[in-house]
Amino acid sequence: MDKFTENYVKSFMAGLVARNPGEVEFHQAVGEVVNNVASYVVANPHLMDQKILERMVEPERVIMFRVPWVDDAGNIQINKGYRVQMNSAIGPYKGGIRFHASVNLSILKFLAFEQTFKNSLTTLPMGGGKGGSDFSPRGKSDAEVMRFCQSFMTELCRHIGQDTDVPAGDIGVGGREVGYLFGQYKRLRNEFTGTLTGKGLSWGGSLLRPEATGFGACYFAQEMLATRGKSFEGQTVLISGAGNVAQYACKKATELGAKVVTLSDSDGFIYDPDGIDEEKWQYVMHLKNVLRGRIREYAEKYPTAQYFPGERPWKIPCDIAMPCATQNEIEEADAKNLVKGGCYCVTEGANMPTTPAAIEVFQHAGLLYSPGKASNAGGVATSGLEMSQNSMRQHWTKEDVDVQLHRIMSDIHAACAKYGTRPDGTIDYVKGANLAGFIKVADAMLAQGLV
Numbered sequence: 286m287d288k289f290t291e292n293y294v295k296s297f298m299a300g301l302v303a304r305n306p307g308e309v310e311f312h313q314a315v316g317e318v319v320n321n322v323a324s325y326v327v328a329n330p331h332l333m334d335q336k337i338l339e340r341m342v343e344p345e346r347v348i349m350f351r352v353p354w355v356d357d358a359g360n361i362q363i364n365k366g367y368r369v370q371m372n373s374a375i376g377p378y379k380g381g382i383r384f385h386a387s388v389n390l391s392i393l394k395f396l397a398f399e400q401t402f403k404n405s406l407t408t409l410p411m412g413g414g415k416g417g418s419d420f421s422p423r424g425k426s427d428a429e430v431m432r433f434c435q436s437f438m439t440e441l442c443r444h445i446g447q448d449t450d451v452p453a454g455d456i457g458v459g460g461r462e463v464g465y466l467f468g469q470y471k472r473l474r475n476e477f478t479g480t481l482t483g484k485g486l487s488w489g490g491s492l493l494r495p496e497a498t499g500f501g502a503c504y505f506a507q508e509m510l511a512t513r514g515k516s517f518e519g520q521t522v523l524i525s526g527a528g529n530v531a532q533y534a535c536k537k538a539t540e541l542g543a544k545v546v547t548l549s550d551s552d553g554f555i556y557d558p559d560g561i562d563e564e565k566w567q568y569v570m571h572l573k574n575v576l577r578g579r580i581r582e583y584a585e586k587y588p589t590a591q592y593f594p595g596e597r598p599w600k601i602p603c604d605i606a607m608p609c610a611t612q613n614e615i616e617e618a619d620a621k622n623l624v625k626g627g628c629y630c631v632t633e634g635a636n637m638p639t640t641p642a643a644i645e646v647f648q649h650a651g652l653l654y655s656p657g658k659a660s661n662a663g664g665v666a667t668s669g670l671e672m673s674q675n676s677m678r679q680h681w682t683k684e685d686v687d688v689q690l691h692r693i694m695s696d697i698h699a700a701c702a703k704y705g706t707r708p709d710g711t712i713d714y715v716k717g718a719n720l721a722g723f724i725k726v727a728d729a730m731l732a733q734g735l736v
Contacts, residue, residue, distance in 0.1 A: 286324060293333075294323045301342060308391035310612060314398050314637060315342050317656075321719035335735075337727045341401070344394065346370040350440045352418055354433045357426055366437050368416035368444055368452075371397035374729035377448055378414030379404055379665060379672075381455030384462065388417045392612070396455075399636055400665070402722030403658040406697045409669035414450055416441070422457050423577075434465035442470050447478045447675070453668050454483040456611065459529065459574075460495075479675025482668035491671035492683040493690065494664075499533025499634060500687075501663015501694050502607060503541060506632040508698035509653045510605075512712065513629075518542035523603045523628075525549045526610035527573050527580045530634045530661065534607050535561055535569075547598035549610060550580045554598040557583075557590035602626035609634030620646035633657035644715065651711070659697050659718040666693045 286294075297319055302312055319338065326332045348368040356362055367390060370378045380400040383393070393415045401413025418437060422430050445452060454463050463483045471477055477489075484490035493500070503517070510516055520543045524531050527548045535545045544560035548569065561569070565587060572578045584592035599606065599619035606628050608614055612635065615623075620643035623631065630653040633639065637657060639647070647654040670689055674681055697718075704724075705717020 290323050290327045293327060294319055297323075297338065300339075305391075305394075308394060310391045310395040310637070311398065313613075313641065314395040317641065317715065318398075318402065318719045318723065321716045322723045325720060325723070331731075332727060335731060337730055340730065341372065341723075341726065342398065344369050344371045344397065345373060347390070347394075348416075348441075348444050349390070352420065352433065352437050352440070354429070354436045356429055362433075364418050364420040364433070366416075366418045366440060367393050368441060368450070369393045369397040369414060370444075370450055371413040371415070372401040372726060373412035374726050374733060375405060376410035376412045377446075378450035379411035379453070379668065380414040380416070381453045382458050382462075382466070383415070383417035383455040384420050384422055384457030385417070386419055386421045388419045393417060395612070396636055399658050401726060402719065403662045404665055404669075405722040405725045406659060406700060406718060407662050407666040407669060407693055408696055409666060409693075411451075411665065411669050411672075414452070415455075416452060417455065417458075420457075422462065427461070430462060431465045434462055435469040438466045438469040439473065442473045445470075445480055447480050447672070451479065451668070451672060452481055453665070454529075456528065459483075460485060479672050482671045484671070489671075489675050491667060491674055491686060492681065493686040494667050494671055495529060496533040496536070497667035497690055498530045498661050498664030499535070499609070500537045501666065501690055502530070502534050502609070502632055502634040502660045503537040504663065504691050504694040505655060505660040505698055506605065506607070506630065507541070508695060509630060509632065509655060509712075509714070513653065515630075516542070517605070520544070520604040521546060521602070522605045522607060523547045523598045523601055523623075524607045524609055524634075525554065525598055525614055525638075526608075526635065527569060528609075530664070531607075531609040532566070532570060532573070534609050534634050536566055538605075538607070539563070539566070543605065546603070547601055548580055548583070549598055552579055553581060553592060553594040553596055555580055555583045555590045555592050556598065556601055557587060559589045599623050600626070603628050605630045605632065607632050607634050608638035610638065611635055612637045613640050615639040615643045617642035617646060619643060623647075624650045624652070629653060631655070632660045634661050636661065648713070648715075653714075655701075655714040656718050658722065659701055659714060660694075662697055663690055663694055666690060
């Protein structure tokens with residue numbers, strides 16, 4: 286990066302931070318993209334003249350609202366509700382709804398910004414958005430979750446629609462929550478349209494949607510591994526998280542011949558040196574999705590496993606690591622532990638789970654490393670396929686959806702390779718993903734004028 290470009294990046298980021306004080310996750314997400322696309326912007330002065338980057342980092346619309354609801358004891362509770370509609374240059378806003386105590390505007394802006402590039406990479410006509418609340422379903426009854434979802438949707442329904450903004454699930458928002466949200470939307474708007482994705486199969490959902498993010502991350506990893514003449518066969522895999530993405534990444538990696546030895550939740554992680562086979566995976570599915578239990582219970586059932594409270598799994602030796610939990614879960618020390626433990630491939634299933642310092646460690650060590658905007662795009666890609674099925678009033682087979690998902694992940698890898706291949710033939714997946722996503726969105730914004 287030359288001096289002019291360096292100064293451009295510094296000036297741009299200083300302005301961003303000044304306009305968005307305290308939003309550290311948003312600063313981090315924007316900083317990664319700007320560092321990767323700055324040289325391209327400087328080389329194309331019309332992008333600077335039209336202030337494309339400045340427009341791209343500013344949400345088109347931010348909706349904030351209160352969510353009042355009544356708990357089972359009859360007490361009134363108040364939560365914050367949000368929807369960040371980031372960019373609609375290539376299609377209606379598309380992105381999940383997250384219910385978690387950590388949710389704030391900075392996190393949702395970072396997620397919506399990332400979503401814009403991720404959706405661009407899928408090749409499907411979807412813009413970027415994200416929403417949620419600081420409400421946590423953990424420990425709540427079904428009735429409390431339903432009342433909260435109905436209150437949340439009572440406000441949100443006036444801002445979304447199948448051609449405007451199509452939310453999906455995210456952390457804390459699974460099939461149960463999507464069902465309650467959709468039911469209230471249908472009741473208030475008096476329409477049955479594909480306004481939410483992740484719906485149940487009997488009322489407009491797509492086969493393979495629950496599996497899509499985890500499966501897609503494995504398909505992307507397959508493409509990465511093939512560049513080194515490798516595959517999942519015989520490899521030891523660390524996976525963090527125990528939710529939807531982690532569950533199906535575990536299943537697909539195992540089907541492809543790997544041995545998955547860890548899963549985690551916010552309380553700690555389990556390490557099973559024998560691997561999480563089909564029977565153990567079925568137990569995890571029941572534990573997390575039916576009983577809504579904690580991952581430590583796995584170690585209580587299977588004596589071969591150890592439970593490490595308050596820790597992350599990155600100290601365990603492995604070949605492949607798949608962070609599938611939440612943002613910034615791999616820090617610099619964790620990255621060094623992974624490199625020391627023989628890891629040569631890191632495929633992100635979560636959104637921005639690796640800190641900038643940790644990414645530097647991976648890239649300096651020459652690891653295969655993919656950012657979430659590329660490797661976890663399978664979920665939103667299949668949401669886009671669900672939107673297509675809803676619009677056509679059709680229902681595709683699991684095989685049809687899987688073929689499309691596999692193709693999309695392969696196409697995303699090809700786009701990363703096109704823009705991220707270094708002179709020595711290796712691929713900088715971070716640069717490749719950011720440039721590929723940025724160029725498509727930027728071209729659309731230029732074509733549509735100053736809006």
